Amino acid sequence: MTDLPNIRLPVDLKPTDGRFGSGPSKVRVEAVERLAATGKTLLGTSHRRPAVVGLVEKLRDGLGDLFSLPDGYEVLVGLGGATAFWDAATFSLIERRSQHVVIGEFSSKFAAAVSGAPHLETPEVIQAEYGHVERPVASDEIDTYALIHNETSTGVMVPIERPATDGLVVVDATSAAGALPVDPHQFDAYYFSPQKAFGSEGGMWAALCSPAAITRITELTGGDRWIPPFLDLGIALTNSRKNQTYNTPALATLALFVDQVEWMNDSGGLTWATERCASSARTIYGWAEAAGYAQPFVTDPDARSATVATIDFDDSVPAAEVSGVLRANGIVDTESYRKLGRNQLRIALFPAIDPHDVEILTAAIDHIVERL
Ligand SMILES: *Cc1c(COP(=O)(O)O)cnc(C)c1O
Numbered sequence: 001m002t003d004l005p006n007i008r009l010p011v012d013l014k015p016t017d018g019r020f021g022s023g024p025s026k027v028r029v030e031a032v033e034r035l036a037a038t039g040k041t042l043l044g045t046s047h048r049r050p051a052v053v054g055l056v057e058k059l060r061d062g063l064g065d066l067f068s069l070p071d072g073y074e075v076l077v078g079l080g081g082a083t084a085f086w087d088a089a090t091f092s093l094i095e096r097r098s099q100h101v102v103i104g105e106f107s108s109k110f111a112a113a114v115s116g117a118p119h120l121e122t123p124e125v126i127q128a129e130y131g132h133v134e135r136p137v138a139s140d141e142i143d144t145y146a147l148i149h150n151e152t153s154t155g156v157m158v159p160i161e162r163p164a165t166d167g168l169v170v171v172d173a174t175s176a177a178g179a180l181p182v183d184p185h186q187f188d189a190y191y192f193s194p195q196k197a198f199g200s201e202g203g204m205w206a207a208l209c210s211p212a213a214i215t216r217i218t219e220l221t222g223g224d225r226w227i228p229p230f231l232d233l234g235i236a237l238t239n240s241r242k243n244q245t246y247n248t249p250a251l252a253t254l255a256l257f258v259d260q261v262e263w264m265n266d267s268g269g270l271t272w273a274t275e276r277c278a279s280s281a282r283t284i285y286g287w288a289e290a291a292g293y294a295q296p297f298v299t300d301p302d303a304r305s306a307t308v309a310t311i312d313f314d315d316s317v318p319a320a321e322v323s324g325v326l327r328a329n330g331i332v333d334t335e336s337y338r339k340l341g342r343n344q345l346r347i348a349l350f351p352a353i354d355p356h357d358v359e360i361l362t363a364a365i366d367h368i369v370e371r372l
Contacts (some may be wrong), residue, residue, distance in 0.1 A: 004321065007371050009329045013364040015357035018326075021333030022152055022308045022348040023175060023196040031199065031259040035252060042255060047248050055254050056243040062261035063206060066270055069184055072211040077204060078236040079245055081193040082174045085205040086110045089144075090117050091225065092217050092233035093170055093189060097121040098144040101136050103128040103158070104151035105339055106172060111146070119225060130340065131310075133158050133303045138165040145169050149176035152196070153337040155310030155346065156303050160186045168213055177206075178264060179277045179307045179351055188213040197273075197307060199352040200256035204249060207233075264351060273351040274306070280349035280358040281306040287362040293317045293369060297344060309347045310336065317369055319343045325368045331361065 019026035035042075042051055060075040069075070078088065090113055100111035100123055114123045124142060128134035131154055136145045145167050150157045152175040160182050162169050168188040176182070177190065179197035184190070191207035194200035209217070214237065221227060221234030229235055230246070239246050264273045285304055288294045288311045297310040313319045323334045323345055336344035345365070349358060 004324045004328060005372060007325050007329075007368055009364050009367060013360060013367055014329065015331065015360045015364075016354060017357060018329075018331040019333065020331065020347045020353065020361065022337075022346055023193075024202060025196055025199060025348050025350050026352045027199050027201070027256060028260070028263070028352050031256050031263070034259060035255050038255070043251055045251075047251065048244060052251060052254070053243045055251070055258050056240075056245070058258045059206070059254065059261060060240065060243065062258060062265055063208065065265055066178065066261055067182070067184055067190075067208055068270075069208060072214075073184060074209050074214060074237070074240070076207045076209055076233065076236050076240045077245055078207075078233075078240075079204055079247060079249055080230070081202050081205055082172060082191060083109070084231070085191045085207060086113045088231040088233050088236070089146075089170055089189070090114050090120065091227040091231045092221050093144060093168060093213065094120055095143040095216065095220065097123060097142055098146050099124040099126065099136055099139065099142040099167075100146040101126045101128070101134050101148065101158075103132070103134060103148060103154065103156050104130055105153035105337065106174070107146070107148040107151060110172060114146075130154050131156060131298050133300065135161075136163045138163040138167075140165075143167050146172070148172040149180060149182065149190075150174075150305050150307055152308050153340055154297070155305040155308045156298055157305040157307070158303065160190075162186045166212075168216055170213075175305075175307050178260075178270070178273055179349075181270065181274050184208065184210070188216075194253060194257040194260075196348075197350045198257050199260045199350065201250060201253040203253050204257065260352070276351050276355060277306040277349050280353065280355045281309065283355060283358050284309045284311070284347060284349065284362060291366065297342065305349075307349050309349055310340075310342075311345045311347065313343050313345070315343065317343075317372065319345050321372060322365060322368055326364065329364070331364065
């Protein structure tokens with residue numbers, strides 16, 4: 001993009017915060033300030049000591065409250081993000097054969113990671129056309145159903161419903177957890193990284209695990225299978241129960257994560273957070289449907305994500321130029337997912353993002369498109 005048109009947005013078309021990235025996503029300034037205010041008391045202190053153990057405890061308790069976890073469910077934490085959790089699940093959750101509902105790049109990556117595992121059978125893959133939804137199919141051959149609650153690459157959301165079978169339901173909730181409604185009875189492991197709806201930094205994963213998932217983990221990790229310790233969810237379970245991680249965590253990630261969970265719980269919990277995202281979603285999709293030059297990429301209104309909106313532009317409006325001008329005006333990370341290769345903007349609607357800022361953003365886009 002060498003010759004971007006020089007369009008300056010007037011002040012009333014500038015959101016109070018210009019971060020609309022789908023991950024890393026907006027980290028609340030108040031949370032960063034509270035972290036900075038810990039000064040000499042947190043960063044640079046031992047992760048085995050009370051201040052830090054207290055953070056992990058607050059995180060696990062806070063997530064339990066936020067998701068109203070039923071008795072027997074436990075919150076596991078570990079390092080390496082959702083990507084590391086895919087490998088951990090390959091060793092510690094899938095017994096023999098998994099089924100993967102693939103609706104975009106992230107769900108396809110988990111399927112690919114499992115496909116190479118010598119100790120597992122070739123997984124079954126149910127592949128959707130990108131922009132659309134598919135559902136798992138109950139089967140006697142399958143012991144683990146790998147679902148995704150929100151596909152960040154395409155902006156498609158799928159309600160989490162257990163297939164009629166006793167296989168484990170393992171859900172990538174990285175861009176859904178804390179922003180979309182979910183019933184814990186419908187999943188066995190609901191895992192995510194904190195740099196999306198939890199407005200923190202990357203490098204960690206959290207997994208909400210049902211008693212059935214805990215049993216599977218205990219059996220597989222206590223058996224004959226060779227498991228790299230870093231990917232051993234049995235070790236993660238033991239450490240999580242002591243409110244620690246197996247190896248050294250990023251304390252800043254942890255502190256920002258706890259801050260966001262407490263902010264959500266104090267503001268009205270998951271219902272509040274999901275309604276905030278739904279309100280931003282009504283704004284953005286309503287605007288796109290009314291705009292003469294844009295439309296939601298996802299045709300089924302029920303599948304349009306309330307956390308990551310993908311908006312296609314007519315060929316006459318180059319989306320890369322629009323996101324470039326937005327960026328020049330301090331509104332960043334609205335570019336589409338590169339591998340999807342569409343003339344599109346992708347706009348995050350996570351709880352940290354003020355719904356009013358989403359309204360301003362749509363007006364800013366109109367203003368730019370009129371002047372291209
Ligand atoms: C971002 C993302 C991931 C990868 O998360 P990392 O923390 O980078 O490992 C996986 N799944 C989904 C749905 C995501 O949005």
